[in-house]
Amino acid sequence: MAAVNESTPGATPDMTPETTAGAGPEATAGSGPETRPGAGSGTADGRAGRVAVAPRARGGLLQSVRDSLVVAQRNLIRMARIPEVVVFGLVQPIMFVVLFSYVFGGAIMVPGQSSADADVYREFLMAGIFAQTVTFATAGAGAGIADDMHKGLIDRFRSLPMARGAVLTGRTLADLVQTALTLVVLAIVAVIVGWRIHDGVPKALAAFGLLLLLGYAFSWIGALIGLSVRTPEAATSGGLIWLFPLTFLSNAFVPSSKMPAFLGHIADWNPFSATVQASRELFGNPEGLVSDAWPMQHPVLASVLWSTLIILVFRTLSVRKYRSATA
Amino acid sequence: MPGAIYAEGLVKTFGDVRALDGVDLDVPEGTVLGLLGPNGAGKTTAVRVLTTLLRPDRGKALVAGVDVLRHPNEVRRSIGLSGQFAAVDEYLTGRENLRMVGRLYQMGGREAKARASELLERFRLTDAADRVAKTYSGGMRRRLDLAAALVVSPPVMFMDEPTTGLDPRNRQALWEVIQELVAGGTTLLLTTQYLEEADHLAHDICVIDHGRVIARGTSDQLKARTGGERVEVVVHERADIPVAEEVLRGFGKGEISVRRHTREVTVPVVGGAKLLAEVIRELDARGVEIDDIGLRRPTLDDVFISLTGHGAEGDGAESDGAEEEVK
Numbered sequence: 001m002a003a004v005n006e007s008t009p010g011a012t013p014d015m016t017p018e019t020t021a022g023a024g025p026e027a028t029a030g031s032g033p034e035t036r037p038g039a040g041s042g043t044a045d046g047r048a049g050r051v052a053v054a055p056r057a058r059g060g061l062l063q064s065v066r067d068s069l070v071v072a073q074r075n076l077i078r079m080a081r082i083p084e085v086v087v088f089g090l091v092q093p094i095m096f097v098v099l100f101s102y103v104f105g106g107a108i109m110v111p112g113q114s115s116a117d118a119d120v121y122r123e124f125l126m127a128g129i130f131a132q133t134v135t136f137a138t139a140g141a142g143a144g145i146a147d148d149m150h151k152g153l154i155d156r157f158r159s160l161p162m163a164r165g166a167v168l169t170g171r172t173l174a175d176l177v178q179t180a181l182t183l184v185v186l187a188i189v190a191v192i193v194g195w196r197i198h199d200g201v202p203k204a205l206a207a208f209g210l211l212l213l214l215g216y217a218f219s220w221i222g223a224l225i226g227l228s229v230r231t232p233e234a235a236t237s238g239g240l241i242w243l244f245p246l247t248f249l250s251n252a253f254v255p256s257s258k259m260p261a262f263l264g265h266i267a268d269w270n271p272f273s274a275t276v277q278a279s280r281e282l283f284g285n286p287e288g289l290v291s292d293a294w295p296m297q298h299p300v301l302a303s304v305l306w307s308t309l310i311i312l313v314f315r316t317l318s319v320r321k322y323r324s325a326t327a
Numbered sequence: 328m329p330g331a332i333y334a335e336g337l338v339k340t341f342g343d344v345r346a347l348d349g350v351d352l353d354v355p356e357g358t359v360l361g362l363l364g365p366n367g368a369g370k371t372t373a374v375r376v377l378t379t380l381l382r383p384d385r386g387k388a389l390v391a392g393v394d395v396l397r398h399p400n401e402v403r404r405s406i407g408l409s410g411q412f413a414a415v416d417e418y419l420t421g422r423e424n425l426r427m428v429g430r431l432y433q434m435g436g437r438e439a440k441a442r443a444s445e446l447l448e449r450f451r452l453t454d455a456a457d458r459v460a461k462t463y464s465g466g467m468r469r470r471l472d473l474a475a476a477l478v479v480s481p482p483v484m485f486m487d488e489p490t491t492g493l494d495p496r497n498r499q500a501l502w503e504v505i506q507e508l509v510a511g512g513t514t515l516l517l518t519t520q521y522l523e524e525a526d527h528l529a530h531d532i533c534v535i536d537h538g539r540v541i542a543r544g545t546s547d548q549l550k551a552r553t554g555g556e557r558v559e560v561v562v563h564e565r566a567d568i569p570v571a572e573e574v575l576r577g578f579g580k581g582e583i584s585v586r587r588h589t590r591e592v593t594v595p596v597v598g599g600a601k602l603l604a605e606v607i608r609e610l611d612a613r614g615v616e617i618d619d620i621g622l623r624r625p626t627l628d629d630v631f632i633s634l635t636g637h638g639a640e641g642d643g644a645e646s647d648g649a650e651e652e653v654k
Contacts, residue, residue, distance in 0.1 A: 051482040051512050053391075054404040054432040063433070070430045078418040081459065152414035156475065159378045161403035162431040324382070 071170020
């Protein structure tokens, strides 16, 4: 994953920190302090006689990408060392799959079907559970960033000459990897309980792509929450509580046509519903009676637009917040 | 020419608390400034402003000759920060932590790796290098944190209460590292509550309280300001106190103070050790038996109390009246 290696050709040679012992003059920046001899330090390792500034940042997109990947790598290493987090993240969606399909399955009739058929509902349900699961990335990102603030790591990062958004982008990218893993496991469970795709693999992959985009967008909401609260615990609950009304006031579990009219409108325009509807369509799963609302008629486009909008808004707000973050 | 760390009229308010109320600093290159003050005096706020973490409401700051407010990222290339809490990622190994910081200081991959190994050795962490930081002791975490601040051998270092919570042995070890750094030409701003630490490490001391600099100078200058040397005699028999008083009056340059219950007689003097010998001879000639005698110089603690009206670890609440008499 190393994006750029070696000392930078672009930087002035005397700005590269020395890593070998030697009696050479100290490196200094043009704007930095004057070069100063080792002042007879005579320390054991002979290393104390040098000061050096960091190489000049390349700036721009390349540096942002590189720094983000460094931070993402750090978060992925953490994830691998605390697998409980990933495992617990799987328990709830799996529980939902089992509970909803077997407990409610026989009682909820998907409109357009002649009777309440548990198999049909299971197929209808799965896109909803997938979508709900990806939104839980919010809590992970929020808690992770709040924890970094709490431990003083954000201060350290903010004192480094790194790209401004990289700490947050790195975190959300790592969360995206985790979300993808979760989706894979969940899809396997779904297949076991009888869920199938009906319109071919490419469309199914497109659906998973939309789901991941939604998850990525929501992790930026989590980033803002994490930067705004004081403790990781608050970030976890603050990241989850509003997800329940959001995901239930949608077409995820019950077709919106079965809701009271005004709730139905909310559900149709809920950003979350667009992705659910788009996934159903792409998976070839039963859709129920789809309303005439624009997002429900153009769910793929609506899903992409909603997710992009959320990313733009919350990334901007989060990076701004990060710049002035105080633990 | 301003020093390596220069600040002029820094003001920062949080609500109606004036954390910084017009702070000026000037730290010549290659020297150590000890920023001393009770909890809540504004020490950490000053460090946060100078390390680009916090924007002041008013004032100007230059670090390594670069304007902190206008070119923060340029400043970040030249500074190392070790905050109050060891800001290391607990789930990364010591080596991974340092490599990550190196990469984020924009070093190349190989260079960051080499530098990490070098620092691990220097800070006696080689054995623990590949263990996650969670398993480290408090002293080890502190060392790792300091190593992270030194990844580029920055010309300017900021340490916010670096030895808080360390046992005496680790504190001593950290002092040695700091002295080595300074011998190598690093300019250091160090905040501390331990007057002994400032006395030991700092060339200049700046005492702040309620966001204002209330005294500055070398340790000796501050002590001289509080009052010079004094001779302190503890007589064996309480009955000898009047005689001792009489003797000391002959040598003293000020008012004599007597503590009957500890049989202690004290007088300010000028003349040092030679005078002390004369005092002893005179007391002996008069047949006064003494338990203890000594030439006492004020400690920085005395300085602190006389300046602020409360000790370094006080909460500052009772100081309002006392502050006036200093000015």
